Amino acid sequence: MNLRKVCIVGIGETKFGKSMDRSITDLANEACIAAIRDAGVSHKKIQIATGAYAAQWNGPAGQYFALPQVILREIGITKIPMLRVEDGCATGSVAFRDIWYRIATGEYDIGLAFGMEKMNAADSSSIRGQISDHDSEGESELGLTAATIYGMMANRMMYQYGMTREDLARVVVKNRRFGSMNPNAQFRDAVTIEEVLNARMISDPLTLFMCCGRGDGATACILMDEKTARQYTDHPIYVAANVLTSGSYDDASDYVTFESDVVAAKQAYEMAGVGPDDIDVAELHDSFAPAELKHYEDLGFCGRGESIRMIRDGETDLGGKIVVNTSGGLLSKGHIIGATGISQINYLVRQLRDESGPRQVAGAKVALQHNSGGFIHNEFCACAMNILTR
Numbered sequence: 001m002n003l004r005k006v007c008i009v010g011i012g013e014t015k016f017g018k019s020m021d022r023s024i025t026d027l028a029n030e031a032c033i034a035a036i037r038d039a040g041v042s043h044k045k046i047q048i049a050t051g052a053y054a055a056q057w058n059g060p061a062g063q064y065f066a067l068p069q070v071i072l073r074e075i076g077i078t079k080i081p082m083l084r085v086e087d088g089c090a091t092g093s094v095a096f097r098d099i100w101y102r103i104a105t106g107e108y109d110i111g112l113a114f115g116m117e118k119m120n121a122a123d124s125s126s127i128r129g130q131i132s133d134h135d136s137e138g139e140s141e142l143g144l145t146a147a148t149i150y151g152m153m154a155n156r157m158m159y160q161y162g163m164t165r166e167d168l169a170r171v172v173v174k175n176r177r178f179g180s181m182n183p184n185a186q187f188r189d190a191v192t193i194e195e196v197l198n199a200r201m202i203s204d205p206l207t208l209f210m211c212c213g214r215g216d217g218a219t220a221c222i223l224m225d226e227k228t229a230r231q232y233t234d235h236p237i238y239v240a241a242n243v244l245t246s247g248s249y250d251d252a253s254d255y256v257t258f259e260s261d262v263v264a265a266k267q268a269y270e271m272a273g274v275g276p277d278d279i280d281v282a283e284l285h286d287s288f289a290p291a292e293l294k295h296y297e298d299l300g301f302c303g304r305g306e307s308i309r310m311i312r313d314g315e316t317d318l319g320g321k322i323v324v325n326t327s328g329g330l331l332s333k334g335h336i337i338g339a340t341g342i343s344q345i346n347y348l349v350r351q352l353r354d355e356s357g358p359r360q361v362a363g364a365k366v367a368l369q370h371n372s373g374g375f376i377h378n379e380f381c382a383c384a385m386n387i388l389t390r
Helices: 024-039 064-073 091-104 124-128 136-141 146-161 165-180 193-198 259-272 289-298 307-312 337-352
Strands: 006-013 048-052 082-085 110-118 201-203 216-225 237-245 281-283 366-376 379-389
Touching: 006 024, 006 091, 006 337, 024 064, 024 110, 024 216, 048 064, 048 091, 048 337, 064 082, 064 110, 082 091, 091 110, 091 216, 091 237, 091 337, 091 366, 091 379, 110 337, 146 201, 146 289, 165 193, 165 289, 165 307, 216 337, 237 259, 259 289, 259 366, 259 379, 281 337, 289 307, 337 366, 337 379
Parallel strands: 048 082, 048 110, 281 366
Antiparallel strands: 006 216, 006 237, 110 216, 237 379, 366 379
C-alpha cells in the first residue's frame, strides 16, 4: 500500500497532576483548543477525531463511551466521525495511530487525536485490573500488580546483569531533574539517589519514587497530510514510522526482555529507514525505573546488560548518546493513561522544533516514541512506536 506522508502540525496539553476541581471535559477542551491554535487551523476544518481514555467507565464520566462527542461539542466540533479507543497504557498511542493511518491512506486530510483521564476520580479497580495474566480480579487481589511485576523483573536484572538499586535510582534522578524543568509535570521536585533509596518500599527493590503516579490531565495533536500541512507551516514534523504490535506470551521468552519492544523497534527502524544510532532523543515508557533500562536494550540503544553502563555514564542524559525522557518521563511528568502516548509525541515535537528550553537536545533531528500497555504473562498487550523527523 502506498501511504502518504503525515505531519504533526499542532500540539496542546494541560498540566498533569491532581485536578479535582476540573471536569474531564474541561481538561480535554483545554488541550484540544491549544492544539488547534498551535496548528493555526479552524476547528471547522477537522475531518475526524479519535479520543483516548481507559480509566473513566460510567460513574464520574457519565456516558464514557461518548466522551469524544461530549467534549468536542463544547468547542464546536460536530458532524464528523468521532471514535474512542482503549488499549491499556498504550491507549493514547492507539488514538494517534488511528488518525495517522486514516490520513496516510488518504481517507482524510486533517485529524485530531486526543487523550485524557481523571484518574483521581476513577474507580481504582478499573486501574488496578489493567495488569493481569488471566484473571484480573483474582490476581490483583493476590498482589499481582504492575509494581509487583516490575519488582520481580528488577530482581532478575540484578541477578543476571549486576544491576543495583543505585542504578534504578539514577533513572529516577535523571527523569525527576528533567521534570523539575517542565512546568506541566506532575512531580517537579528534583531528588537525590539517597532520597530515592530511602523512600517507602512498594515492591522490593522498587521504592515509591521508582513508580509512576496516577493523575489527571489531557493532551492533543493535529495531524495532516504533507500537502495540507504546507498550507499551515513551513516546518512540519513528519511521522516517519508508526508501529503497533502485541506479544507472543511465550513461556520460554527472556524475563529481562520485552519481545514486543524488539519487534516494534525493528519494524519502526525499517519503516523510517534509520537505525538506533540515528536517534537523537527519545520518550520511553518508564512506568517503573527498571522499565527504562530494559527499553534501552530492547530498542537497540545498547547491547544486553549494557543499560547499566549507559545510565551510570550519563549516555541518556543531556550531552549523551541518546537523550531519554526530557519531559521527565512517566516517573516525573506523570502517567495519565489515555494521554501518555500523545503527550510523549508532543514533547518530541517540541524537541524537533527546538522549543524545549533548558531540556533541549542540541540539533535534534530524529526522535523515537515508545509506549506500551497492558500485560499478559511476561509481555505487553500492546507496544506502540513512532519515529519523528523534521
